[in-house]
Amino acid sequence: MEGDVSATMHPPNPAPVRRALIAEGPNEGDHGFDGRESIEMFREFLSRYGGRASLINMDNLMDFFKYRIDKERRDRDIPKNFLASLVDSYDYTVLSEVKEALYFYNEEQVSKDVLNYLCAINYEPGSKIKCEYTGEEMEVTIDFLKLMASRLSGRQMTDQEALRYAQDTQRKYITVVVRERAKITDTDLYRDLCNAYKRNLKEKVLQPFVGNDNFRGAIIAYNTRGFDTFDTRIREHVSRMMKNLMVKLKPGYTEQGAKEICLYVLDRKLTEKFN
Numbered sequence: 175m176e177g178d179v180s181a182t183m184h185p186p187n188p189a190p191v192r193r194a195l196i197a198e199g200p201n202e203g204d205h206g207f208d209g210r211e212s213i214e215m216f217r218e219f220l221s222r223y224g225g226r227a228s229l230i231n232m233d234n235l236m237d238f239f240k241y242r243i244d245k246e247r248r249d250r251d252i253p254k255n256f257l258a259s260l261v262d263s264y265d266y267t268v269l270s271e272v273k274e275a276l277y278f279y280n281e282e283q284v285s286k287d288v289l290n291y292l293c294a295i296n297y298e299p300g301s302k303i304k305c306e307y308t309g310e311e312m313e314v315t316i317d318f319l320k321l322m323a324s325r326l327s328g329r330q331m332t333d334q335e336a337l338r339y340a341q342d343t344q345r346k347y348i349t350v351v352v353r354e355r356a357k358i359t360d361t362d363l364y365r366d367l368c369n370a371y372k373r374n375l376k377e378k379v380l381q382p383f384v385g386n387d388n389f390r391g392a393i394i395a396y397n398t399r400g401f402d403t404f405d406t407r408i409r410e411h412v413s414r415m416m417k418n419l420m421v422k423l424k425p426g427y428t429e430q431g432a433k434e435i436c437l438y439v440l441d442r443k444l445t446e447k448f449n
Contacts, residue, residue, distance in 0.1 A: 207251055218242070229434055232264050268435050269444040275418035276411060277376045284375075285359075286310070288367045291322045292347055292358065295340040307358060326367055328374040343367075380445050383411070393436045397429060 207215065222242070223234040239248060239257060289307040294314045297303055301314045312318070320336040331339060343363075350361040358364050383389040388404060392412045395401040401409065419432035427435060439445075 215243070229431055231434065231438065232261060236261065265442065265444050266448060269439055269448060271419065271423060272415065272436055272439045273376060273379050275423065276415040277379045278414060279372055279375055284368055284371050287322065287325075288364065288371060289358065291318075291326075292343070292364070292367070294318065295344045295347065299337075325374055326370050328370075328377060380439070384440065384443070384445055390437065390440055393433055393440075396433060 219234075219238050219242075222238065223230050236257060239252065286308050290305050290310060290312060293303065293305040293307060294312065297314045299314050299316050299319070302311070303314060304311045316333050316336065319340050320331055320333065323331045323336040323339040326343075327339065346363050350356055350363045351358060388408055389412070392401060392404040392408045393416075395404070396412055396416050401412075404412075415436065416429070416432050419435070420426045420429060426432075
């Protein structure tokens, strides 16, 4: 039949593929550790680092492969840059897990902040206004515009940059509200700003605690009597983070594992590494 695809198409011949796979056989396993070596190395690794007060961690793994096997064997069987890439991947994963565990936002507060901003950008700095959306009275200040611009854009801004950002947002605001006569909370602009606000809050969630000795101390003291000596805000943040790492994350960490992974993120300054 004219136009019948089956008349012109045929299944691929599997023979060349099969021959190519067979040809790779002699090379398979030519590099790397074989099964017996892997088992022996694992036993040695476990006997060396297991049974300690702290859990086995990435430092132990790097120490083993860098210093506990000879250089010739390591260079022969481990691809160049593999260990560094492994650490980078691990660091990014655990940083993301800790951020996710610590992150918390109040949906109502995010909405209020965005609505107040959308109202404020229609006035000159120094103006005292009452937001038509939230009913809150406020003064439009450069500091407020800079704070909101940084939270919405994910970067710090100068006074002039924050003003330009406000002007750009105002133009979009005029388009969707004045021209389209749309309810502000039903617009893509409002939804986009709320999503950006929440996304950047999450990305920067650890920033206030980097270098904070009380935060680090509270992690160590979590679930002990000493934990009550820290201020309420610190305890709330640490408690939420620990519980999320142990329960919300699947599979979750043990309490000791959650503590150690949080300290790893702080002590290795991973927020700076992936800034």
